[in-house]
Amino acid sequence: MSLLRPTCASLARRLCVVQPRVERASRSPILALIERHRSPRPQCRAFASTPRYRAKVIDPPQNPSIPPSPKRTVRIGRLPQGPVSDATIHSVFGRKLSPTEGNNVLRILHHRRTAGSLADYGVDNLGKPYAHVSRDTALKGLAWLREKYPIDEARAAEEWAEREANRIAYELWLADPETESKYKDxxxxxxxxxxxxxxxxxxxxxxxxxxxxxxxxxxxxxxxxxxxxxxxxxxxxxxxxxxxxxxxxxxxxxxxxxxxRTPTGTQLMKPGETTYIDIFGREQVSRFKEEMAKYSKASHATDAQTLEGLLTRTTLAQRLYPMTAFVLVTVLLCYGFGHYYLPPSPSYRLFPDLSPTTATILGLVAANTVIALAWRIMPLWPFLSAWFTHVPAYPRAVQSILNVFSHQQFEHFLANMWMLGIVGPAACDLVGRGVFMGTYLSAGAVGTLVSLYWANLGRGSITSHSLGASAAIWGIAALYCLLTDQERLYLPFPKDAEVSYWPKTLFAVFVLIEVWSAIKKKQTNMDHASHFGGIFVGVCTAGYLRAQGWHEKKWGTMETGVQARAGTDANKMDVGAMVKEEIKEVKDALTKGGK
The missing domain is CATH 1.10.287 (Helix Hairpins)
Structure with missing residues (x-):
């Protein structure tokens, strides 16, 4: 017909084209895509032939099917944090599901969320073993998963749709290889x-x-x-x-x-991890938590898992005697240093323009600062934990001195250095560098020893670790309060304000507060035993100096110390003037050193 007249061509096309069957739209866009690819191809209607030109008519198949593909095995992994507890399962699903069934339902739903098939299958058809699980029950589990493990479900659904489209296109290409396929990489x-x-x-x-x-x-x-x-x-x-x-x-x-997937989709990460952008603009997964856990595990003194296993490594005598002997030797050396120390001449000093008091306090602050910054470097944690902390269950003798210069938390470091900056210059001016350093080190060592005995023989925690300069600062504070004659305190705010205070009474109040805190607040993380050890050393040193006629011999440097150079009275304590004088000394030393 199309050869006889041009208008017959359009008629032939209308006769040969079968109108597609209108069906109800599928609920899922993926199922709609599959149905579109599986719809029958346009077939031509058979023309009635005359007897002269009779030919055999072969009816094409009405529903060509895609070649059967092997059944895919889907491996459903566990939840990111392992199986959920029975109490959590009951709180999510109630008593409708057993703990085993609840965990399996959560695993199936979480797998659909991460794979992207949740947009296609929803929460229905969880499998034959879970046909009794209602839609409302499954939605409760889905809501709990979204709150516990948030992920980008929209992106996963897009990737699932793309993979399904590629799979369908590949199967169609297998059915008809002559067609062009986008699956060709x-x-x-x-x-x-x-x-x-x-x-x-x-x-x-x-x-x-x-x-x-x-x-x-x-x-x-x-x-x-x-x-x-x-x-x-x-x-x-x-x-x-x-x-x-x-x-x-x-x-x-x-x-x-x-x-x-990470927010940009270029890498993978576990739920709960964070990402950052490096200097080259690339997304990187933060390994901070993994590194912290690694070095924290390496920082343990031993590989014992229980307290009994840890205590079997050493006996009570092995834990007490070495540190006791070391502390006794340290106290004797500190006594000799305080008794026979003579100030060096300015030509032998590293910073001759600084007063001995300022140089001593700055040296202590610098040593504590270096160790506090070293705690910020995670590879150094095993070394610092072994030598700069005190663990009563596994002690080392040298820890009695080294832990006095160690601070892990910046709040602890700043509090101790603030007290050292207030009491330290006044005490060093009062008794001199020799007695000050001897008291500082011996108070820290004896405080650690008292903490060791209290943990092993008393009611202290034998597995806790202690560190910090609190015991040493308590020792010099007790020494200053029991020896000073200053009874007036100058306040920088308000201007030129002075108040009366009694050092010995103030010291007694502080000791009573420490005793009350140790008795009442049993859950505190403060090592009260070491504080009492430091106080004991300060009291003993002050008593010894008074017995030796300290006020007549003038062992201190009050006449040439920081307070005297600041122009304050011998009976008045001026913290602001001391700080200003110390800053002035440091500036002068740096200026002359630069020249």
Missing amino acids: PARAFREQLEKEEKERIQQEADDQKMGILHVGKSQFERNIEEKRKERLQEVTRAAEEKEKRERDMEAKLATGEWV
């Missing part, structure tokens, strides 16, 4: 192109030899160009294959449910 295309070019080159050389051409093949320049092009294509192919391998590995990890 660039690596395979480059490889086929290289193989085709190599076959053409071999065939061309064979044809040239048969024809007797003198110049067989291409020139050296052309071969070099082809070699470079081949290397470039191989590099592109290798990069494409590596990218495909990474994508397959990421898909396999995502299918387990233990991993989620």
Whole structure:
């Protein structure tokens, strides 16, 4: 008909085209895509033939089907933090599901969230073993998962839809290979192109030899160009294959449910991890928590898992005697240093423009600052934990001195250095550098020893670790309050305000507060035993100096100390003037050192 008249062509098209059957829209967009690909192709109606030109009519199949594909096995991994407790299962689902069934339902729902199939399947059809699980019950589990493990479900759904579309297109291509498929990756295309070019080159050389051409093949320049092009294509192919391998590995990890994509989607991370952008603008997964757990585990004194296992490593005598002997030797050395110390001449000093008091306090603050900053470096944690902390269950003798200079928390460090900056200069001016340093070190060592005995023989915690300069500062504070004659305190705010205070009474009040805190507040993290040890050393040193006629011998440096250089009265304590004088000394020393 179309050959007889042009208008018959349109009629033939209308007769040959079968109108598609209108069906109810599927609830899922993926199912709608599958139904669209599976709809029957347009078929032509058979024309009635005359007896003269009778031909056999073959009816095409009405519903061509996609070749059956092997059943895919879906591996559902565990939840990111392992199985959920029975109490949590009952709080989420009530008594409708057993703990085992509740955990399996949560695993299936979390797998659908991470794989993206939740947008396609929803919370229904959880499997034959869970046909009794209602939709409302499954929605409760989904709500709990979204609150506990938040992920980007929209992005996962988009990737699921893309994978399903590629799978359907690939199956259709298997049914009809002549059609063009988008599943053809660039690596395979480059490889086929290289193989085709190599076959053409071999065939061309064979044809040239048969024809007797003198110049067989291409020139050296052309071969070099082809070699470079081949290397470039191989590099592109290798990069494409590596990218495909990474994508397959990421898909396999995502299918387990233990991993989620980072915000940019370039990497994988576990739920709860964080990301950051490096200096090159690339997204990186933060390993801070993993590194902290690693070095925290390496910082343990031993590998014992229980208290009984830890105590079996050493006896009571092995824990007490070494540190006791070391502290006794330390106290004797501090006594000799305080008794026989003589100030060096300015020519032998490192900073001759600084007063001995300022140099001593700055040296102590600098030592404590270095150790406090070292605690910020995680690879140093095992070393610092072994030598700069005191653990009564596994002590080392030298820890009695080294832990006095160690602070892990900045709040603890700032509080101790603030007290050292207030009491330290006044006490050092009062008794001199020798007695001050001897009291400071011996108070810290004796405080650690008292804490060791209290933990092993008393009611202290034998597994807790202690550190800090509190015991040493208590020792010099007791020494100052029991020896000073100052009874007036100058306040910088309000201006030129002075108040009366009694050092011995103030010291007694502080001691009573410490005793009350140790008795009433049993859950505090303060090492009260070491504080009492430091107080004991300060009281003993003050009593010894008074018994030796300290006021007549004038062992201190009140006449040449920081307070005297600041112009304050001997009976008045001026903290602001001391601080200003110390800052002035440091500036002068730096200025002269720079010149």
